[in-house]
Amino acid sequence: MEKNKLNILIVFYSMTGNVAKLAKAVAEGAMSVKDTEVRIRQVEELIPKEKWNDIMKKVKEELKDIPIASMGDLEWADGIAFGTPTRYGNMTAQMKEYIDETGGLWQKGALENKVAGIFTSTSTQHGGQETTIITSMVPLFHLGMIVVGIPYSEQRLFAFDSISGGSPYGASSISGPKADRSPTSNELEIAKTLGRRIAEVSRKISGK
Numbered sequence: 515m516e517k518n519k520l521n522i523l524i525v526f527y528s529m530t531g532n533v534a535k536l537a538k539a540v541a542e543g544a545m546s547v548k549d550t551e552v553r554i555r556q557v558e559e560l561i562p563k564e565k566w567n568d569i570m571k572k573v574k575e576e577l578k579d580i581p582i583a584s585m586g587d588l589e590w591a592d593g594i595a596f597g598t599p600t601r602y603g604n605m606t607a608q609m610k611e612y613i614d615e616t617g618g619l620w621q622k623g624a625l626e627n628k629v630a631g632i633f634t635s636t637s638t639q640h641g642g643q644e645t646t647i648i649t650s651m652v653p654l655f656h657l658g659m660i661v662v663g664i665p666y667s668e669q670r671l672f673a674f675d676s677i678s679g680g681s682p683y684g685a686s687s688i689s690g691p692k693a694d695r696s697p698t699s700n701e702l703e704i705a706k707t708l709g710r711r712i713a714e715v716s717r718k719i720s721g722k
């Protein structure tokens with residue numbers, strides 16, 4: 515392994531593609547930090563194939579080359595960005611299942627002092643982005659992770675002349691009632707900022 519190389523994991527679930535687009539932006543932000551290696555992974559689907567609708571089938575096809583996240587990916591990483599769509603103001607069952615697999619890592623303290631940040635997508639502006647991000651932080655504290663958000667030095671958080679996701683708690687997008695409003699450039703830039711911040715803080719904490 516290259517000395518001083520920083521390892522950043524972007525792990526996400528996405529059913530209709532919006533969180534996947536944010537994941538790529540978060541990855542871009544992390545990669546902009548010198549000597550950083552980024553892994554993008556998706557968590558396992560729990561919805562049986564026979565229940566997938568056409569949009570879901572299309573998105574699954576688009577994402578098929580992204581490997582399924584393992585526990586080893588978490589151990590490998592110095593910093594981790596978790597991306598999940600909002601489900602009734604919380605993370606998805608798919609992401610929760612992945613986090614619930616970390617019992618063994620928790621016992622060894624393997625994730626202690628790793629840096630983490632969260633990103634999400636909702637269909638509506640006030641549909642629970644902040645609750646999803648904040649409640650997603652709770653298990654990460656149990657795991658001993660150092661959770662970061664996005665400070666207001668990211669001026670795009672002040673956007674008031676257009677509808678935009680993004681908050682001090684993390685990156686986000688508003689996808690609309692049909693989930694077909696792709697993340698805007700403001701939302702993608704904020705996602706990049708989250709990725710960059712996770713990498714920069716990981717660099718300091720890990721001492722790499």
Ligand SMILES: Cc1cc2nc3c(=O)[nH]c(=O)nc-3n(C[C@H](O)[C@H](O)[C@H](O)COP(=O)(O)O)c2cc1C
Pocket residue numbers: 527528529530531532533534599600601602603604635636637638639640641642688689690692693
């Ligand atoms: C079961 C279910 C619950 C949802 N709950 C919320 C919610 O609480 N608030 C909201 O605004 N959107 C909610 N949504 C919409 C998704 O969070 C939204 O479409 C998101 O952009 C999907 O991300 P994706 O395209 O990455 O799958 C829900 C969708 C489903 C299927």
